[in-house]
Amino acid sequence: MQVLLIHFGEIWLKGCNRNFFVRNLCAAVKRALQGVAKEPLVREDQRILIFLKNAAAAEEALRRLTLVPGIANIGLGRAVDLSLDAIERTALELMADGGFRSFAVRAKRANKQFPLRSLEIERRIGAAIAQQARRLGQNVAVDLRNPGRTCFIEVTHYRAVLYARKARGIGGLPPNSSGRLLCLLSGGIDSPVAAYKIIRRGVRLGFVHFHGSPAAPGDESEPVVRELVRRLTVYQGASKLYLVPFDRIQREIVAKAPQSFRILIYRRMMIRIAERLALRHKARGLVTGDSIGQVASQTLANMNAVGAASALPLYRPLCGADKEEIMTLARQIGTYAISTEPFADCCPMYLPRSPEIFASIEKLDAAEAHLDIEALVKLGTDSTVREIYEYANGEAVLKEAGERKQAA
Ligand code: ATP
Ligand code: MG
DSSP states (O other), X not given: OEEEEEEESGGGGOOTTHHHHHHHHHHHHHHHTTTSOBOOOEEETTEEEEEESSHHHHHHHHHHHTTSTTEEEEEEEEEEOSOHHHHHHHHHHHTOSOOOSEEXXXXXXXXXXXXXXXXXXXXXXXHHHHHHHHHTTOOOEEOSSSOSEEEEEEEOSSOEEEEEEEEEEEESBOTTSSOEEEEEOOSSSHHHHHHHHHHTBTOEEEEEEEEOOOSSTTOOSHHHHHHHHHHHHHHHSEEEEEEEEOHHHHHHHHHHSOGGGHHHHHHXXXXXXXXXXXXXXXXXXXXXXXXXXXXXXXXXXXXXXXXXXXXXXXXXXTTTOOHHHHHHHHHHHTOHHHHTSOOOOSTTTTOOSSOOSSOOHHHHHHHTTTSOHHHHXXXXXXXXXXXXXXXXXXXXXXXXXXXXXXXX
């Protein structure tokens, strides 16, 4: 039977509330592995072990676990009794195929009662592997610096786990470990990446999207945003998406505010409506995909003037990132292809000829003087539609759609 051995990410650093994080990680692992043929999870010596019922299940489980926050890495191999003979036999099997020119053995002993120390296990098993290779006529050497293959051996209080395959996890903290935030998700490249970075810190993220009414059918932004939320839900297990019609609010701004401030006032209205939804969502702050200086609305002056519209903390995890870095991460997490599907973004609507670059809180307040802010916020929140997505059986699906005026 194949076994997966999960090493925790930063949970190691946690002191007395480590159990809280490990419980959350176990819950996320169980959710990710729904529908995979396996035995119940085993928690043992700061590791999680999962016994799989067949090779296909093992591959699928490994793939899914590389998407769970809180996991540093995952080994795929075999578990044996706590006997040196069994360890040696299994190590020789794992290393028999000769598909490597150099190798290393890395042992870790969580169980200090095991008679051999880690270094002794490494020497003994390493010698046996080298001997087997010679016997089979394979030309292999020990290389501790840069081995072609590593035989990992981990000795717990109940068994030894051996593996030569190891996959990197995404690190971070398990889902649901850090409270809630609400992310303004535009459908562009940046905000899904911002969302991912925050989810990876263990935050349960809700999403809010503001959409216009596009001129041509098929141009809507909502399908793109739904697809992004589905993708991001894989990382956190479940998501709420709030869809806010923005067209009427934009028209009001176009009619009653100076042209050069339009975009910034759109943003302020988004922030205000998001703040109201955040309170319903029990979120303690907002997340955006802003990056300093990337576009005119993202100068420090403008971000300050816009951000002042909300009393909640505003998190901008991409503020120091280059576009190139953001695009690379977007490709890695699978959002790039979705974000680059064509859709009608509501913000370029009624675009001013020369947008304000250096707004201030006072200038923006003055520019909003003829707007009934409270009525517009209410218009937005009253027409909001909420959807719920859930990650089940290896897929994120829409679970509950489309009720208006929902409280979270
Ligand atoms: P993105 O790639 O995320 O669209 P961007 O670099 O294009 O970001 P803007 O379009 O100026 O920058 O948006 C800045 C941020 O404002 C976005 O990252 C997002 O958090 C928020 N935002 C913009 N438009 C919307 C929208 N229609 N709905 C929700 N949030 C939005
Ligand atoms: Mg955008």
